[in-house]
Amino acid sequence: MDNELRKLRRAYIVPTFAVVTTELQSLSSARTSKAHMGIIENPKKETSPMTRKGMATIFSFSKTSSSLSFSLSAPHLPSSPRLHTLCGSMMEENIENAQAMILKWDPNASSDAKFTYLFKEDRNEAKEFIKCIRDLRGAMHFLVSEKSSSDKLVLTQNLMQIAMKRLEKEFYQILSANRQYLDPESVSGRSLRMSGLSLSRSRSSNSDEADVESDEEIRMAGDSVSDAELLLELAMSDLKSIADCMISSGYGKECIKIYKIIRKSIVDEGLYRLGVERYSSSQIKKMNSEVFEHHVKNWLNALKIAVKTLFHGERFLCDHVFSASDTIRESCFTDIAKEGAINIFRVPELVAESKRWPEKIFRLMDLYESLSDLLPEIESIFSFKSISAVNLQAHNSLLKLGNSVRTILSEFESSIQKKSSKKQVSGGGIHPLTISAMGYISLLADYSGVLTDIFTNSTTVMQSPLPESDSPNSDENPTSAVSVRLAWIILVLLCKLDSKAELYDDIALSYLFLANNLQFVVQKVRTTNLKYLLGDDWVSKHEKKVKQYAANYEAMAWTKVFSSLLENSTTPMSPETVRRCFKQFNSAFEEAYRKQTSWLVPDRKLRDEIKVSIAKKLVPAYQEFYDSYVVTMSGEENLEMLVRFAPDNLGNYLSDLFYGTAVSGSSLLSLSTSSSSHSRAPRCLPLMLY
Incomplete structure (x- = not known):
């Protein structure tokens, strides 16, 4: 057989x-x-x-x-x-x-x-x-x-x-x-x-x-x-x-039903353990900043695990088990993952639509960056037509986040322009607006990659071109929309500081205020990622502006002192004229000294540069006058009261300037009297520079 x-x-x-x-x-x-x-x-x-x-x-x-x-x-x-x-x-x-x-x-x-x-x-x-x-x-x-x-x-x-x-x-x-x-x-x-x-x-x-x-x-x-x-x-x-x-064998329904029930419970449990909640718009609006920060950080952690592990693993398993039928694979994965995925990808949209405040922009950019980085994987995992709503939700959340970031930046720029406080900063120091604005802008520079994506996808155009001196220019990092936007916001800040300087009655103090604040801006740019966005040329141009402000301050603050010497230093003078010149110098110097000990230059480098520049002009001129006429007054009674300052001690007096500690008239008189006997100890000013 x-x-x-x-x-x-x-x-x-x-x-x-x-x-x-x-x-x-x-x-x-x-x-x-x-x-x-x-x-x-x-x-x-x-x-x-x-x-x-x-x-x-x-x-x-x-x-x-x-x-x-x-x-x-x-x-x-x-x-x-x-x-x-x-x-x-x-x-x-x-x-x-x-x-x-x-x-x-x-x-x-x-x-x-x-x-x-x-x-x-x-x-x-x-x-x-x-x-x-x-x-x-x-x-x-x-x-x-x-x-x-x-x-x-x-x-x-x-x-x-x-x-x-x-x-x-x-x-x-x-x-x-x-x-x-x-x-x-x-x-x-x-x-x-x-x-x-x-x-x-x-x-x-x-x-x-x-x-x-x-x-x-x-x-x-x-x-x-x-x-x-x-x-x-x-x-x-x-x-x-x-x-x-x-x-x-025709019994697919029974098999599919069991698979969907068990695997959906696993996905839902996984999302629950990740702390993914079903937020409503009203819930997010009621959150204070601390609670908001906590939930955003939790979501950022949950998103990465959900995409790379939870949904990716579930799609892989579904594709393997039901490889015999594309229709069944799609149906199973859609029913298992769609609800949870839409819920987690909807959170950024709700956050973007909630109330705005300046600091919120950084969390929005964190959300944008994470979602944007994972978007290719999201599109791959949720590639079925029946689950396209998940991809649509992810893209929509990105769009809303980008719009919210651009809106907050515009509101931040407007808030700088609208600062209407007429309160002066004591001593011409650094304005709180400068500190807060530059801190904010430097943090924005840390997100330059995210901002580049956001502005690349935007149709917003600058209303006015930047002046050449304020335009970013970097050989290492070509000028981008982000560079231009941040340079524009800094320009808005500097213009606002110009208007703040006008609040000072003393013109010299207003120039010192501008020098201080621009120096702070330049230093912030130089030591943060702003340097790579704005470039060395931008820094160099604004450093020159700082020097110009300092020179303007010096001219306005010390003109009276210089003129008391220079007008009379080249012609022979009678004892009476010499006596009057010493008195004029004493008065002018004491007034300048009394004022400027209460003024402030926080930056040590700028402070030393200004002092040295003043000393280079003042000390040699006074030395020449002193050497020429002090002998003439040798027989004068109360010579210490008439010649109050010795040339080699002027630098020590200049060392007291710009610390914001005012000196009274009696204290100054005491100090100046003792200086004639050379009793004052040397200060920190490097006199060898002049």
């Missing part, structure tokens, strides 16, 4: 079964009341390996849940009655084998099978169980094509329902019992070797031989991976096998 069957296979079976399958195709619409029936590769016949291989060659079907299609490559030859008899015998044998295996694992039986899980108990027998179901489907189709008695069809249908109940139970058990191994973090972290293994298995998922090789590869992989990774791989392999079998 075996020899005859082999001869028939070589000569007739393969081509003749093409005729059989052609006839079957016309009858493929027949279904049972419970399931759609389909034929997949490799119907099993245990008694003859060659026959099984022959039938694998004969049947080549593509699986869907609703229809059957046949791929025929053999020529049509006349069929043989004897061949039909042989095929019928094979089908009956397949039914008998399937019946024995399926009833053994009937979940409704009173035996141990009711409480035992097939895939956990014996993986080899689980594989045989799947093969029996494939053979049973082939037998059912053959019976329909041969118009066999209805009792055999009823038997095969009942067996199929029992088998599907078992697979449904196994599918649920694998999903629920392996939650710790099938968590998204483990799934998303699978090695490239495992991914390659899954790919090779998915390419030949309908091949019995491929299944055998896959299990062998998994076992071999156990030597190089952890137990958890091995259990993960086995669980994913089993889920895919069961899903393929149930879907091709």
Whole structure:
């Protein structure tokens, strides 16, 4: 019998079964009341390996849940009655084998099978169980094509329902019992070797031989991976096998329903553990700055984990388990992830639409940067058309964040222009507006990359061109919209400081105020990322302005002192004139000294530069006058009161300037009297510079 069957296979079976399958195709619409029936590769016949291989060659079907299609490559030859008899015998044998295996694992039986899980108990027998179901489907189709008695069809249908109940139970058990191994973090972290293994298995998922090789590869992989990774791989392999079998047998709905329920609960639980809440617009509006900061930081951490681990892992698992059907993969992932994803990606939009304050811009840019960086992955994970609302929400949140950032910047610029306080800064020091504005602008420079993206996507145009002296120019970092915008805000600040300088009655003090504040601005630019945005030329130009302000201050503050000496230093003078000149110098110097000890220059470098510049002009001129006429007054009574300042001590007096500590007239008189006897100790001014 075996020899005859082999001869028939070589000569007739393969081509003749093409005729059989052609006839079957016309009858493929027949279904049972419970399931759609389909034929997949490799119907099993245990008694003859060659026959099984022959039938694998004969049947080549593509699986869907609703229809059957046949791929025929053999020529049509006349069929043989004897061949039909042989095929019928094979089908009956397949039914008998399937019946024995399926009833053994009937979940409704009173035996141990009711409480035992097939895939956990014996993986080899689980594989045989799947093969029996494939053979049973082939037998059912053959019976329909041969118009066999209805009792055999009823038997095969009942067996199929029992088998599907078992697979449904196994599918649920694998999903629920392996939650710790099938968590998204483990799934998303699978090695490239495992991914390659899954790919090779998915390419030949309908091949019995491929299944055998896959299990062998998994076992071999156990030597190089952890137990958890091995259990993960086995669980994913089993889920895919069961899903393929149930879907091709017309029981996809039961399988999909279980998968959606369990996996959605895992995603929802994961988001809950990440602290992702369902915020409303009113909730965010009521948050104070401290609570707001906490929630934003929590969201930033949650977003990265949700995208890179939770959603990525879930998409990977879904694609693997339901690789047989693109439609099912899309449906499952959409129902599992859509709600949670839209909720988490909607948070930035709600934040952007809530109330604004200047400091909020930094959290908005943090949100923008994180969401923008993850956008390619988001688009890849949520690429299905049915879940496009997730991508739309992510893009919409980015748009709202960008608009809010630009609005806050405009409001910040306007707030600088609207500062109307007429309060003067004591001593011409640095204005609080300068400190706060430059601190804010320098922090903005730290976000230059984010701001570049935001302004690149904006149609906003500068209303007025920047003056050449205020335009950014950097060889290292070409001028960008961000550079121009920040340079513009600094220009607005400097213009406001000009108006603040006008509040001082003393013109010299107003110039000192401008020098102080511009020096602070330049120093802030030089020591922060603003330098790379505005460039060295910008710094150099504004340093020259500082020197010019300082020179203007010096001219206005010390003109009276200089003139008391210079007007009379080149012509011979009578003792009376000399006496008057000393008195004029004393008066002018004491007045300047008294004023400017209460003035302030916080920057040490600028302070020393101004003092040295004054000393270079004042000390040599006074030295010359002193040397020329002090002898003339040698016989004068109360000479100490007339010549109050010795030339070599003027520098020490200048050292007292610009610390914001006023000196009274009596104190100054005491100091100046003692100076004539050279009793004053040297101060910090480097006199060697003049």
